Amino acid sequence: MTKSEHHHITILGSTGSIGCSTLDVVAQLGGRERFVVEALTGNGNIGLLCEQAKAVGARLAVTADEGRYLELKSALAGTGIAVAAGPSGLQEAAARAAEWVMAAIVGTAGLAPTLTAARRGADIALANKECLVSAGALFVRAVAEGGGRLIPVDSEHSAIFQALEDDQRHALERIILTASGGPFRTWSREAMAGVTAEIARAHPNWSMGLKISIGSASMFNKALEMIEAKHLFDVAPEQIEVIVHPQSIVHSMVGYTDGSVLAQLGAPDMRTAIGYALTYPARPALNVERLDFAKLARLDFEAPDEVRFPALRLARTALTRGGLQGAAMNAAEETAFEAFIGGRIGFLDMADIAETVMERMIDWPAAGDMDDVFAGDAAARRFATEAIGARAAA
Ligand SMILES: NC(=O)C1=CN([C@@H]2O[C@H](COP(=O)(O)OP(=O)(O)OC[C@H]3O[C@@H](n4cnc5c(N)ncnc54)[C@H](OP(=O)(O)O)[C@@H]3O)[C@@H](O)[C@H]2O)C=CC1
Numbered sequence: 024m025t026k027s028e029h030h031h032i033t034i035l036g037s038t039g040s041i042g043c044s045t046l047d048v049v050a051q052l053g054g055r056e057r058f059v060v061e062a063l064t065g066n067g068n069i070g071l072l073c074e075q076a077k078a079v080g081a082r083l084a085v086t087a088d089e090g091r092y093l094e095l096k097s098a099l100a101g102t103g104i105a106v107a108a109g110p111s112g113l114q115e116a117a118a119r120a121a122e123w124v125m126a127a128i129v130g131t132a133g134l135a136p137t138l139t140a141a142r143r144g145a146d147i148a149l150a151n152k153e154c155l156v157s158a159g160a161l162f163v164r165a166v167a168e169g170g171g172r173l174i175p176v177d178s179e180h181s182a183i184f185q186a187l188e189d190d191q192r193h194a195l196e197r198i199i200l201t202a203s204g205g206p207f208r209t210w211s212r213e214a215m216a217g218v219t220a221e222i223a224r225a226h227p228n229w230s231m232g233l234k235i236s237i238g239s240a241s242m243f244n245k246a247l248e249m250i251e252a253k254h255l256f257d258v259a260p261e262q263i264e265v266i267v268h269p270q271s272i273v274h275s276m277v278g279y280t281d282g283s284v285l286a287q288l289g290a291p292d293m294r295t296a297i298g299y300a301l302t303y304p305a306r307p308a309l310n311v312e313r314l315d316f317a318k319l320a321r322l323d324f325e326a327p328d329e330v331r332f333p334a335l336r337l338a339r340t341a342l343t344r345g346g347l348q349g350a351a352m353n354a355a356e357e358t359a360f361e362a363f364i365g366g367r368i369g370f371l372d373m374a375d376i377a378e379t380v381m382e383r384m385i386d387w388p389a390a391g392d393m394d395d396v397f398a399g400d401a402a403a404r405r406f407a408t409e410a411i412g413a414r415a416a417a
């Protein structure tokens with residue numbers, strides 16, 4: 024991509040944490056001089072969506088919330104920006120002719136539009152790990168059949184992608200995912216039992232959306248990332264390790280058969296991974312913090328504790344069992360997360376609910392097509408809702 028060349032892009036989830044960082048990177052790399060923004064999508068934050076769409080001259084702005092269509096339409100009246108809403112609006116955004124699509128909607132809600140973009144051959148910059156946890160190999164295949172590239176954005180997977188050269192794949196021995204350990208890294212289970220969402224959302228190093236922040240605290244985020252790594256890098260479960268690294272400076276590592284370990288390091292700022300995905304295989308010049316190793320002084324590592332953080336054990340179980348266990352764990356955790364932030368269950372209940380649902384779905388065979396994935400996801404949500412109800416009634 025040369026500087027004068029227009030690059031057509033779409034950002035699914037532009038109003039979120041990743042979406043805003045993506046727009047910052049786009050601005051740093053030339054903004055409207057260099058990029059044509061085909062579509063931006065958001066959900067409830069109509070004010071920010073309009074501001075973003077006007078700033079970049081987006082061709083289409085979409086809210087996922089059908090009930091907000093008229094509000095969006097009147098806010099953008101006279102700007103020439105087309106508007107749409109709801110699931111069909113998201114599909115319209117994904118179907119537009121952008122060569123590069125940032126998948127940054129939170130949760131399984133991102134799967135259908137990301138699939139549409141993948142099937143028409145767009146390069147997919149994947150922040151939405153839920154696509155891979157739910158749909159796994161089917162999603163990878165959809166991108167490959169569409170002809171686009173699947174470029175990881177999640178910081179750990181971007182790090183691995185950067186440290187894993189294609190011509191060295193034969194020597195790949197293990198993937199070492201780093202985990203901050205979240206705000207409760209040193210807490211006992213008894214102490215975690217009573218925490219509120221306000222406390223759990225305070226990540227020690229990263230500024231992120233609510234769902235992933237709570238997932239970092241329960242280590243469900245790392246659980247999702249273990250499954251994400253399996254599908255992105257086509258490795259066996261036993262090749263995936265997790266190491267707690269409280270500073271979040273080493274974003275992840277690749278171990279090779281000669282004993283070498285290659286790591287990618289950087290400040291905890293998603294703009295580096297986003298910039299890499301946007302310009303891949305080039306590396307852009309970005310205005311982000313540089314590491315000062317003398318100031319850092321030390322980097323720490325510790326073994327993860329699967330008793331205090333059972334999500335890690337559940338991910339290992341899902342990886343070993345296969346079938347629809349990834350989709351079950353993901354949908355159950357998403358449902359339990361909503362119940363936790365709504366004050367209906369406690370922090371530790373989230374893992375119990377996910378485990379209950381995984382056990383109920385232990386015999387569900389691997390998905391043959393995307394309909395099976397959506398059916399499995401819906402069933403897991405039903406089972407999780409039942410388990411939440413039973414817990415609340417007890
Ligand atoms: N934040 C981070 O640093 C990282 C995030 N990720 C992953 O990236 C994804 C996005 O995370 P993050 O940016 O933190 O999340 P945010 O909650 O900050 O943003 C989510 C985005 O999705 C939109 N959205 C919410 N619900 C729906 C829905 N039902 N349908 C369509 N759109 C919806 C939101 O719209 P609105 O705000 O208008 O309501 C917003 O644009 C997640 O999958 C996360 O795991 C991965 C690595 C790092």
Ligand SMILES: CC(=O)[C@@H](O)[C@H](O)COP(=O)(O)O
Pocket residue numbers: 177178179201202203204205229235238239240242244245293
């Ligand atoms: C920025 C990013 O990719 C997040 O997934 C972040 O790494 C969360 O950190 P932990 O889940 O390790 O706390």
Ligand SMILES: [Mn+2]
Pocket residue numbers: 177178179248
């Ligand atoms: Mn991550």
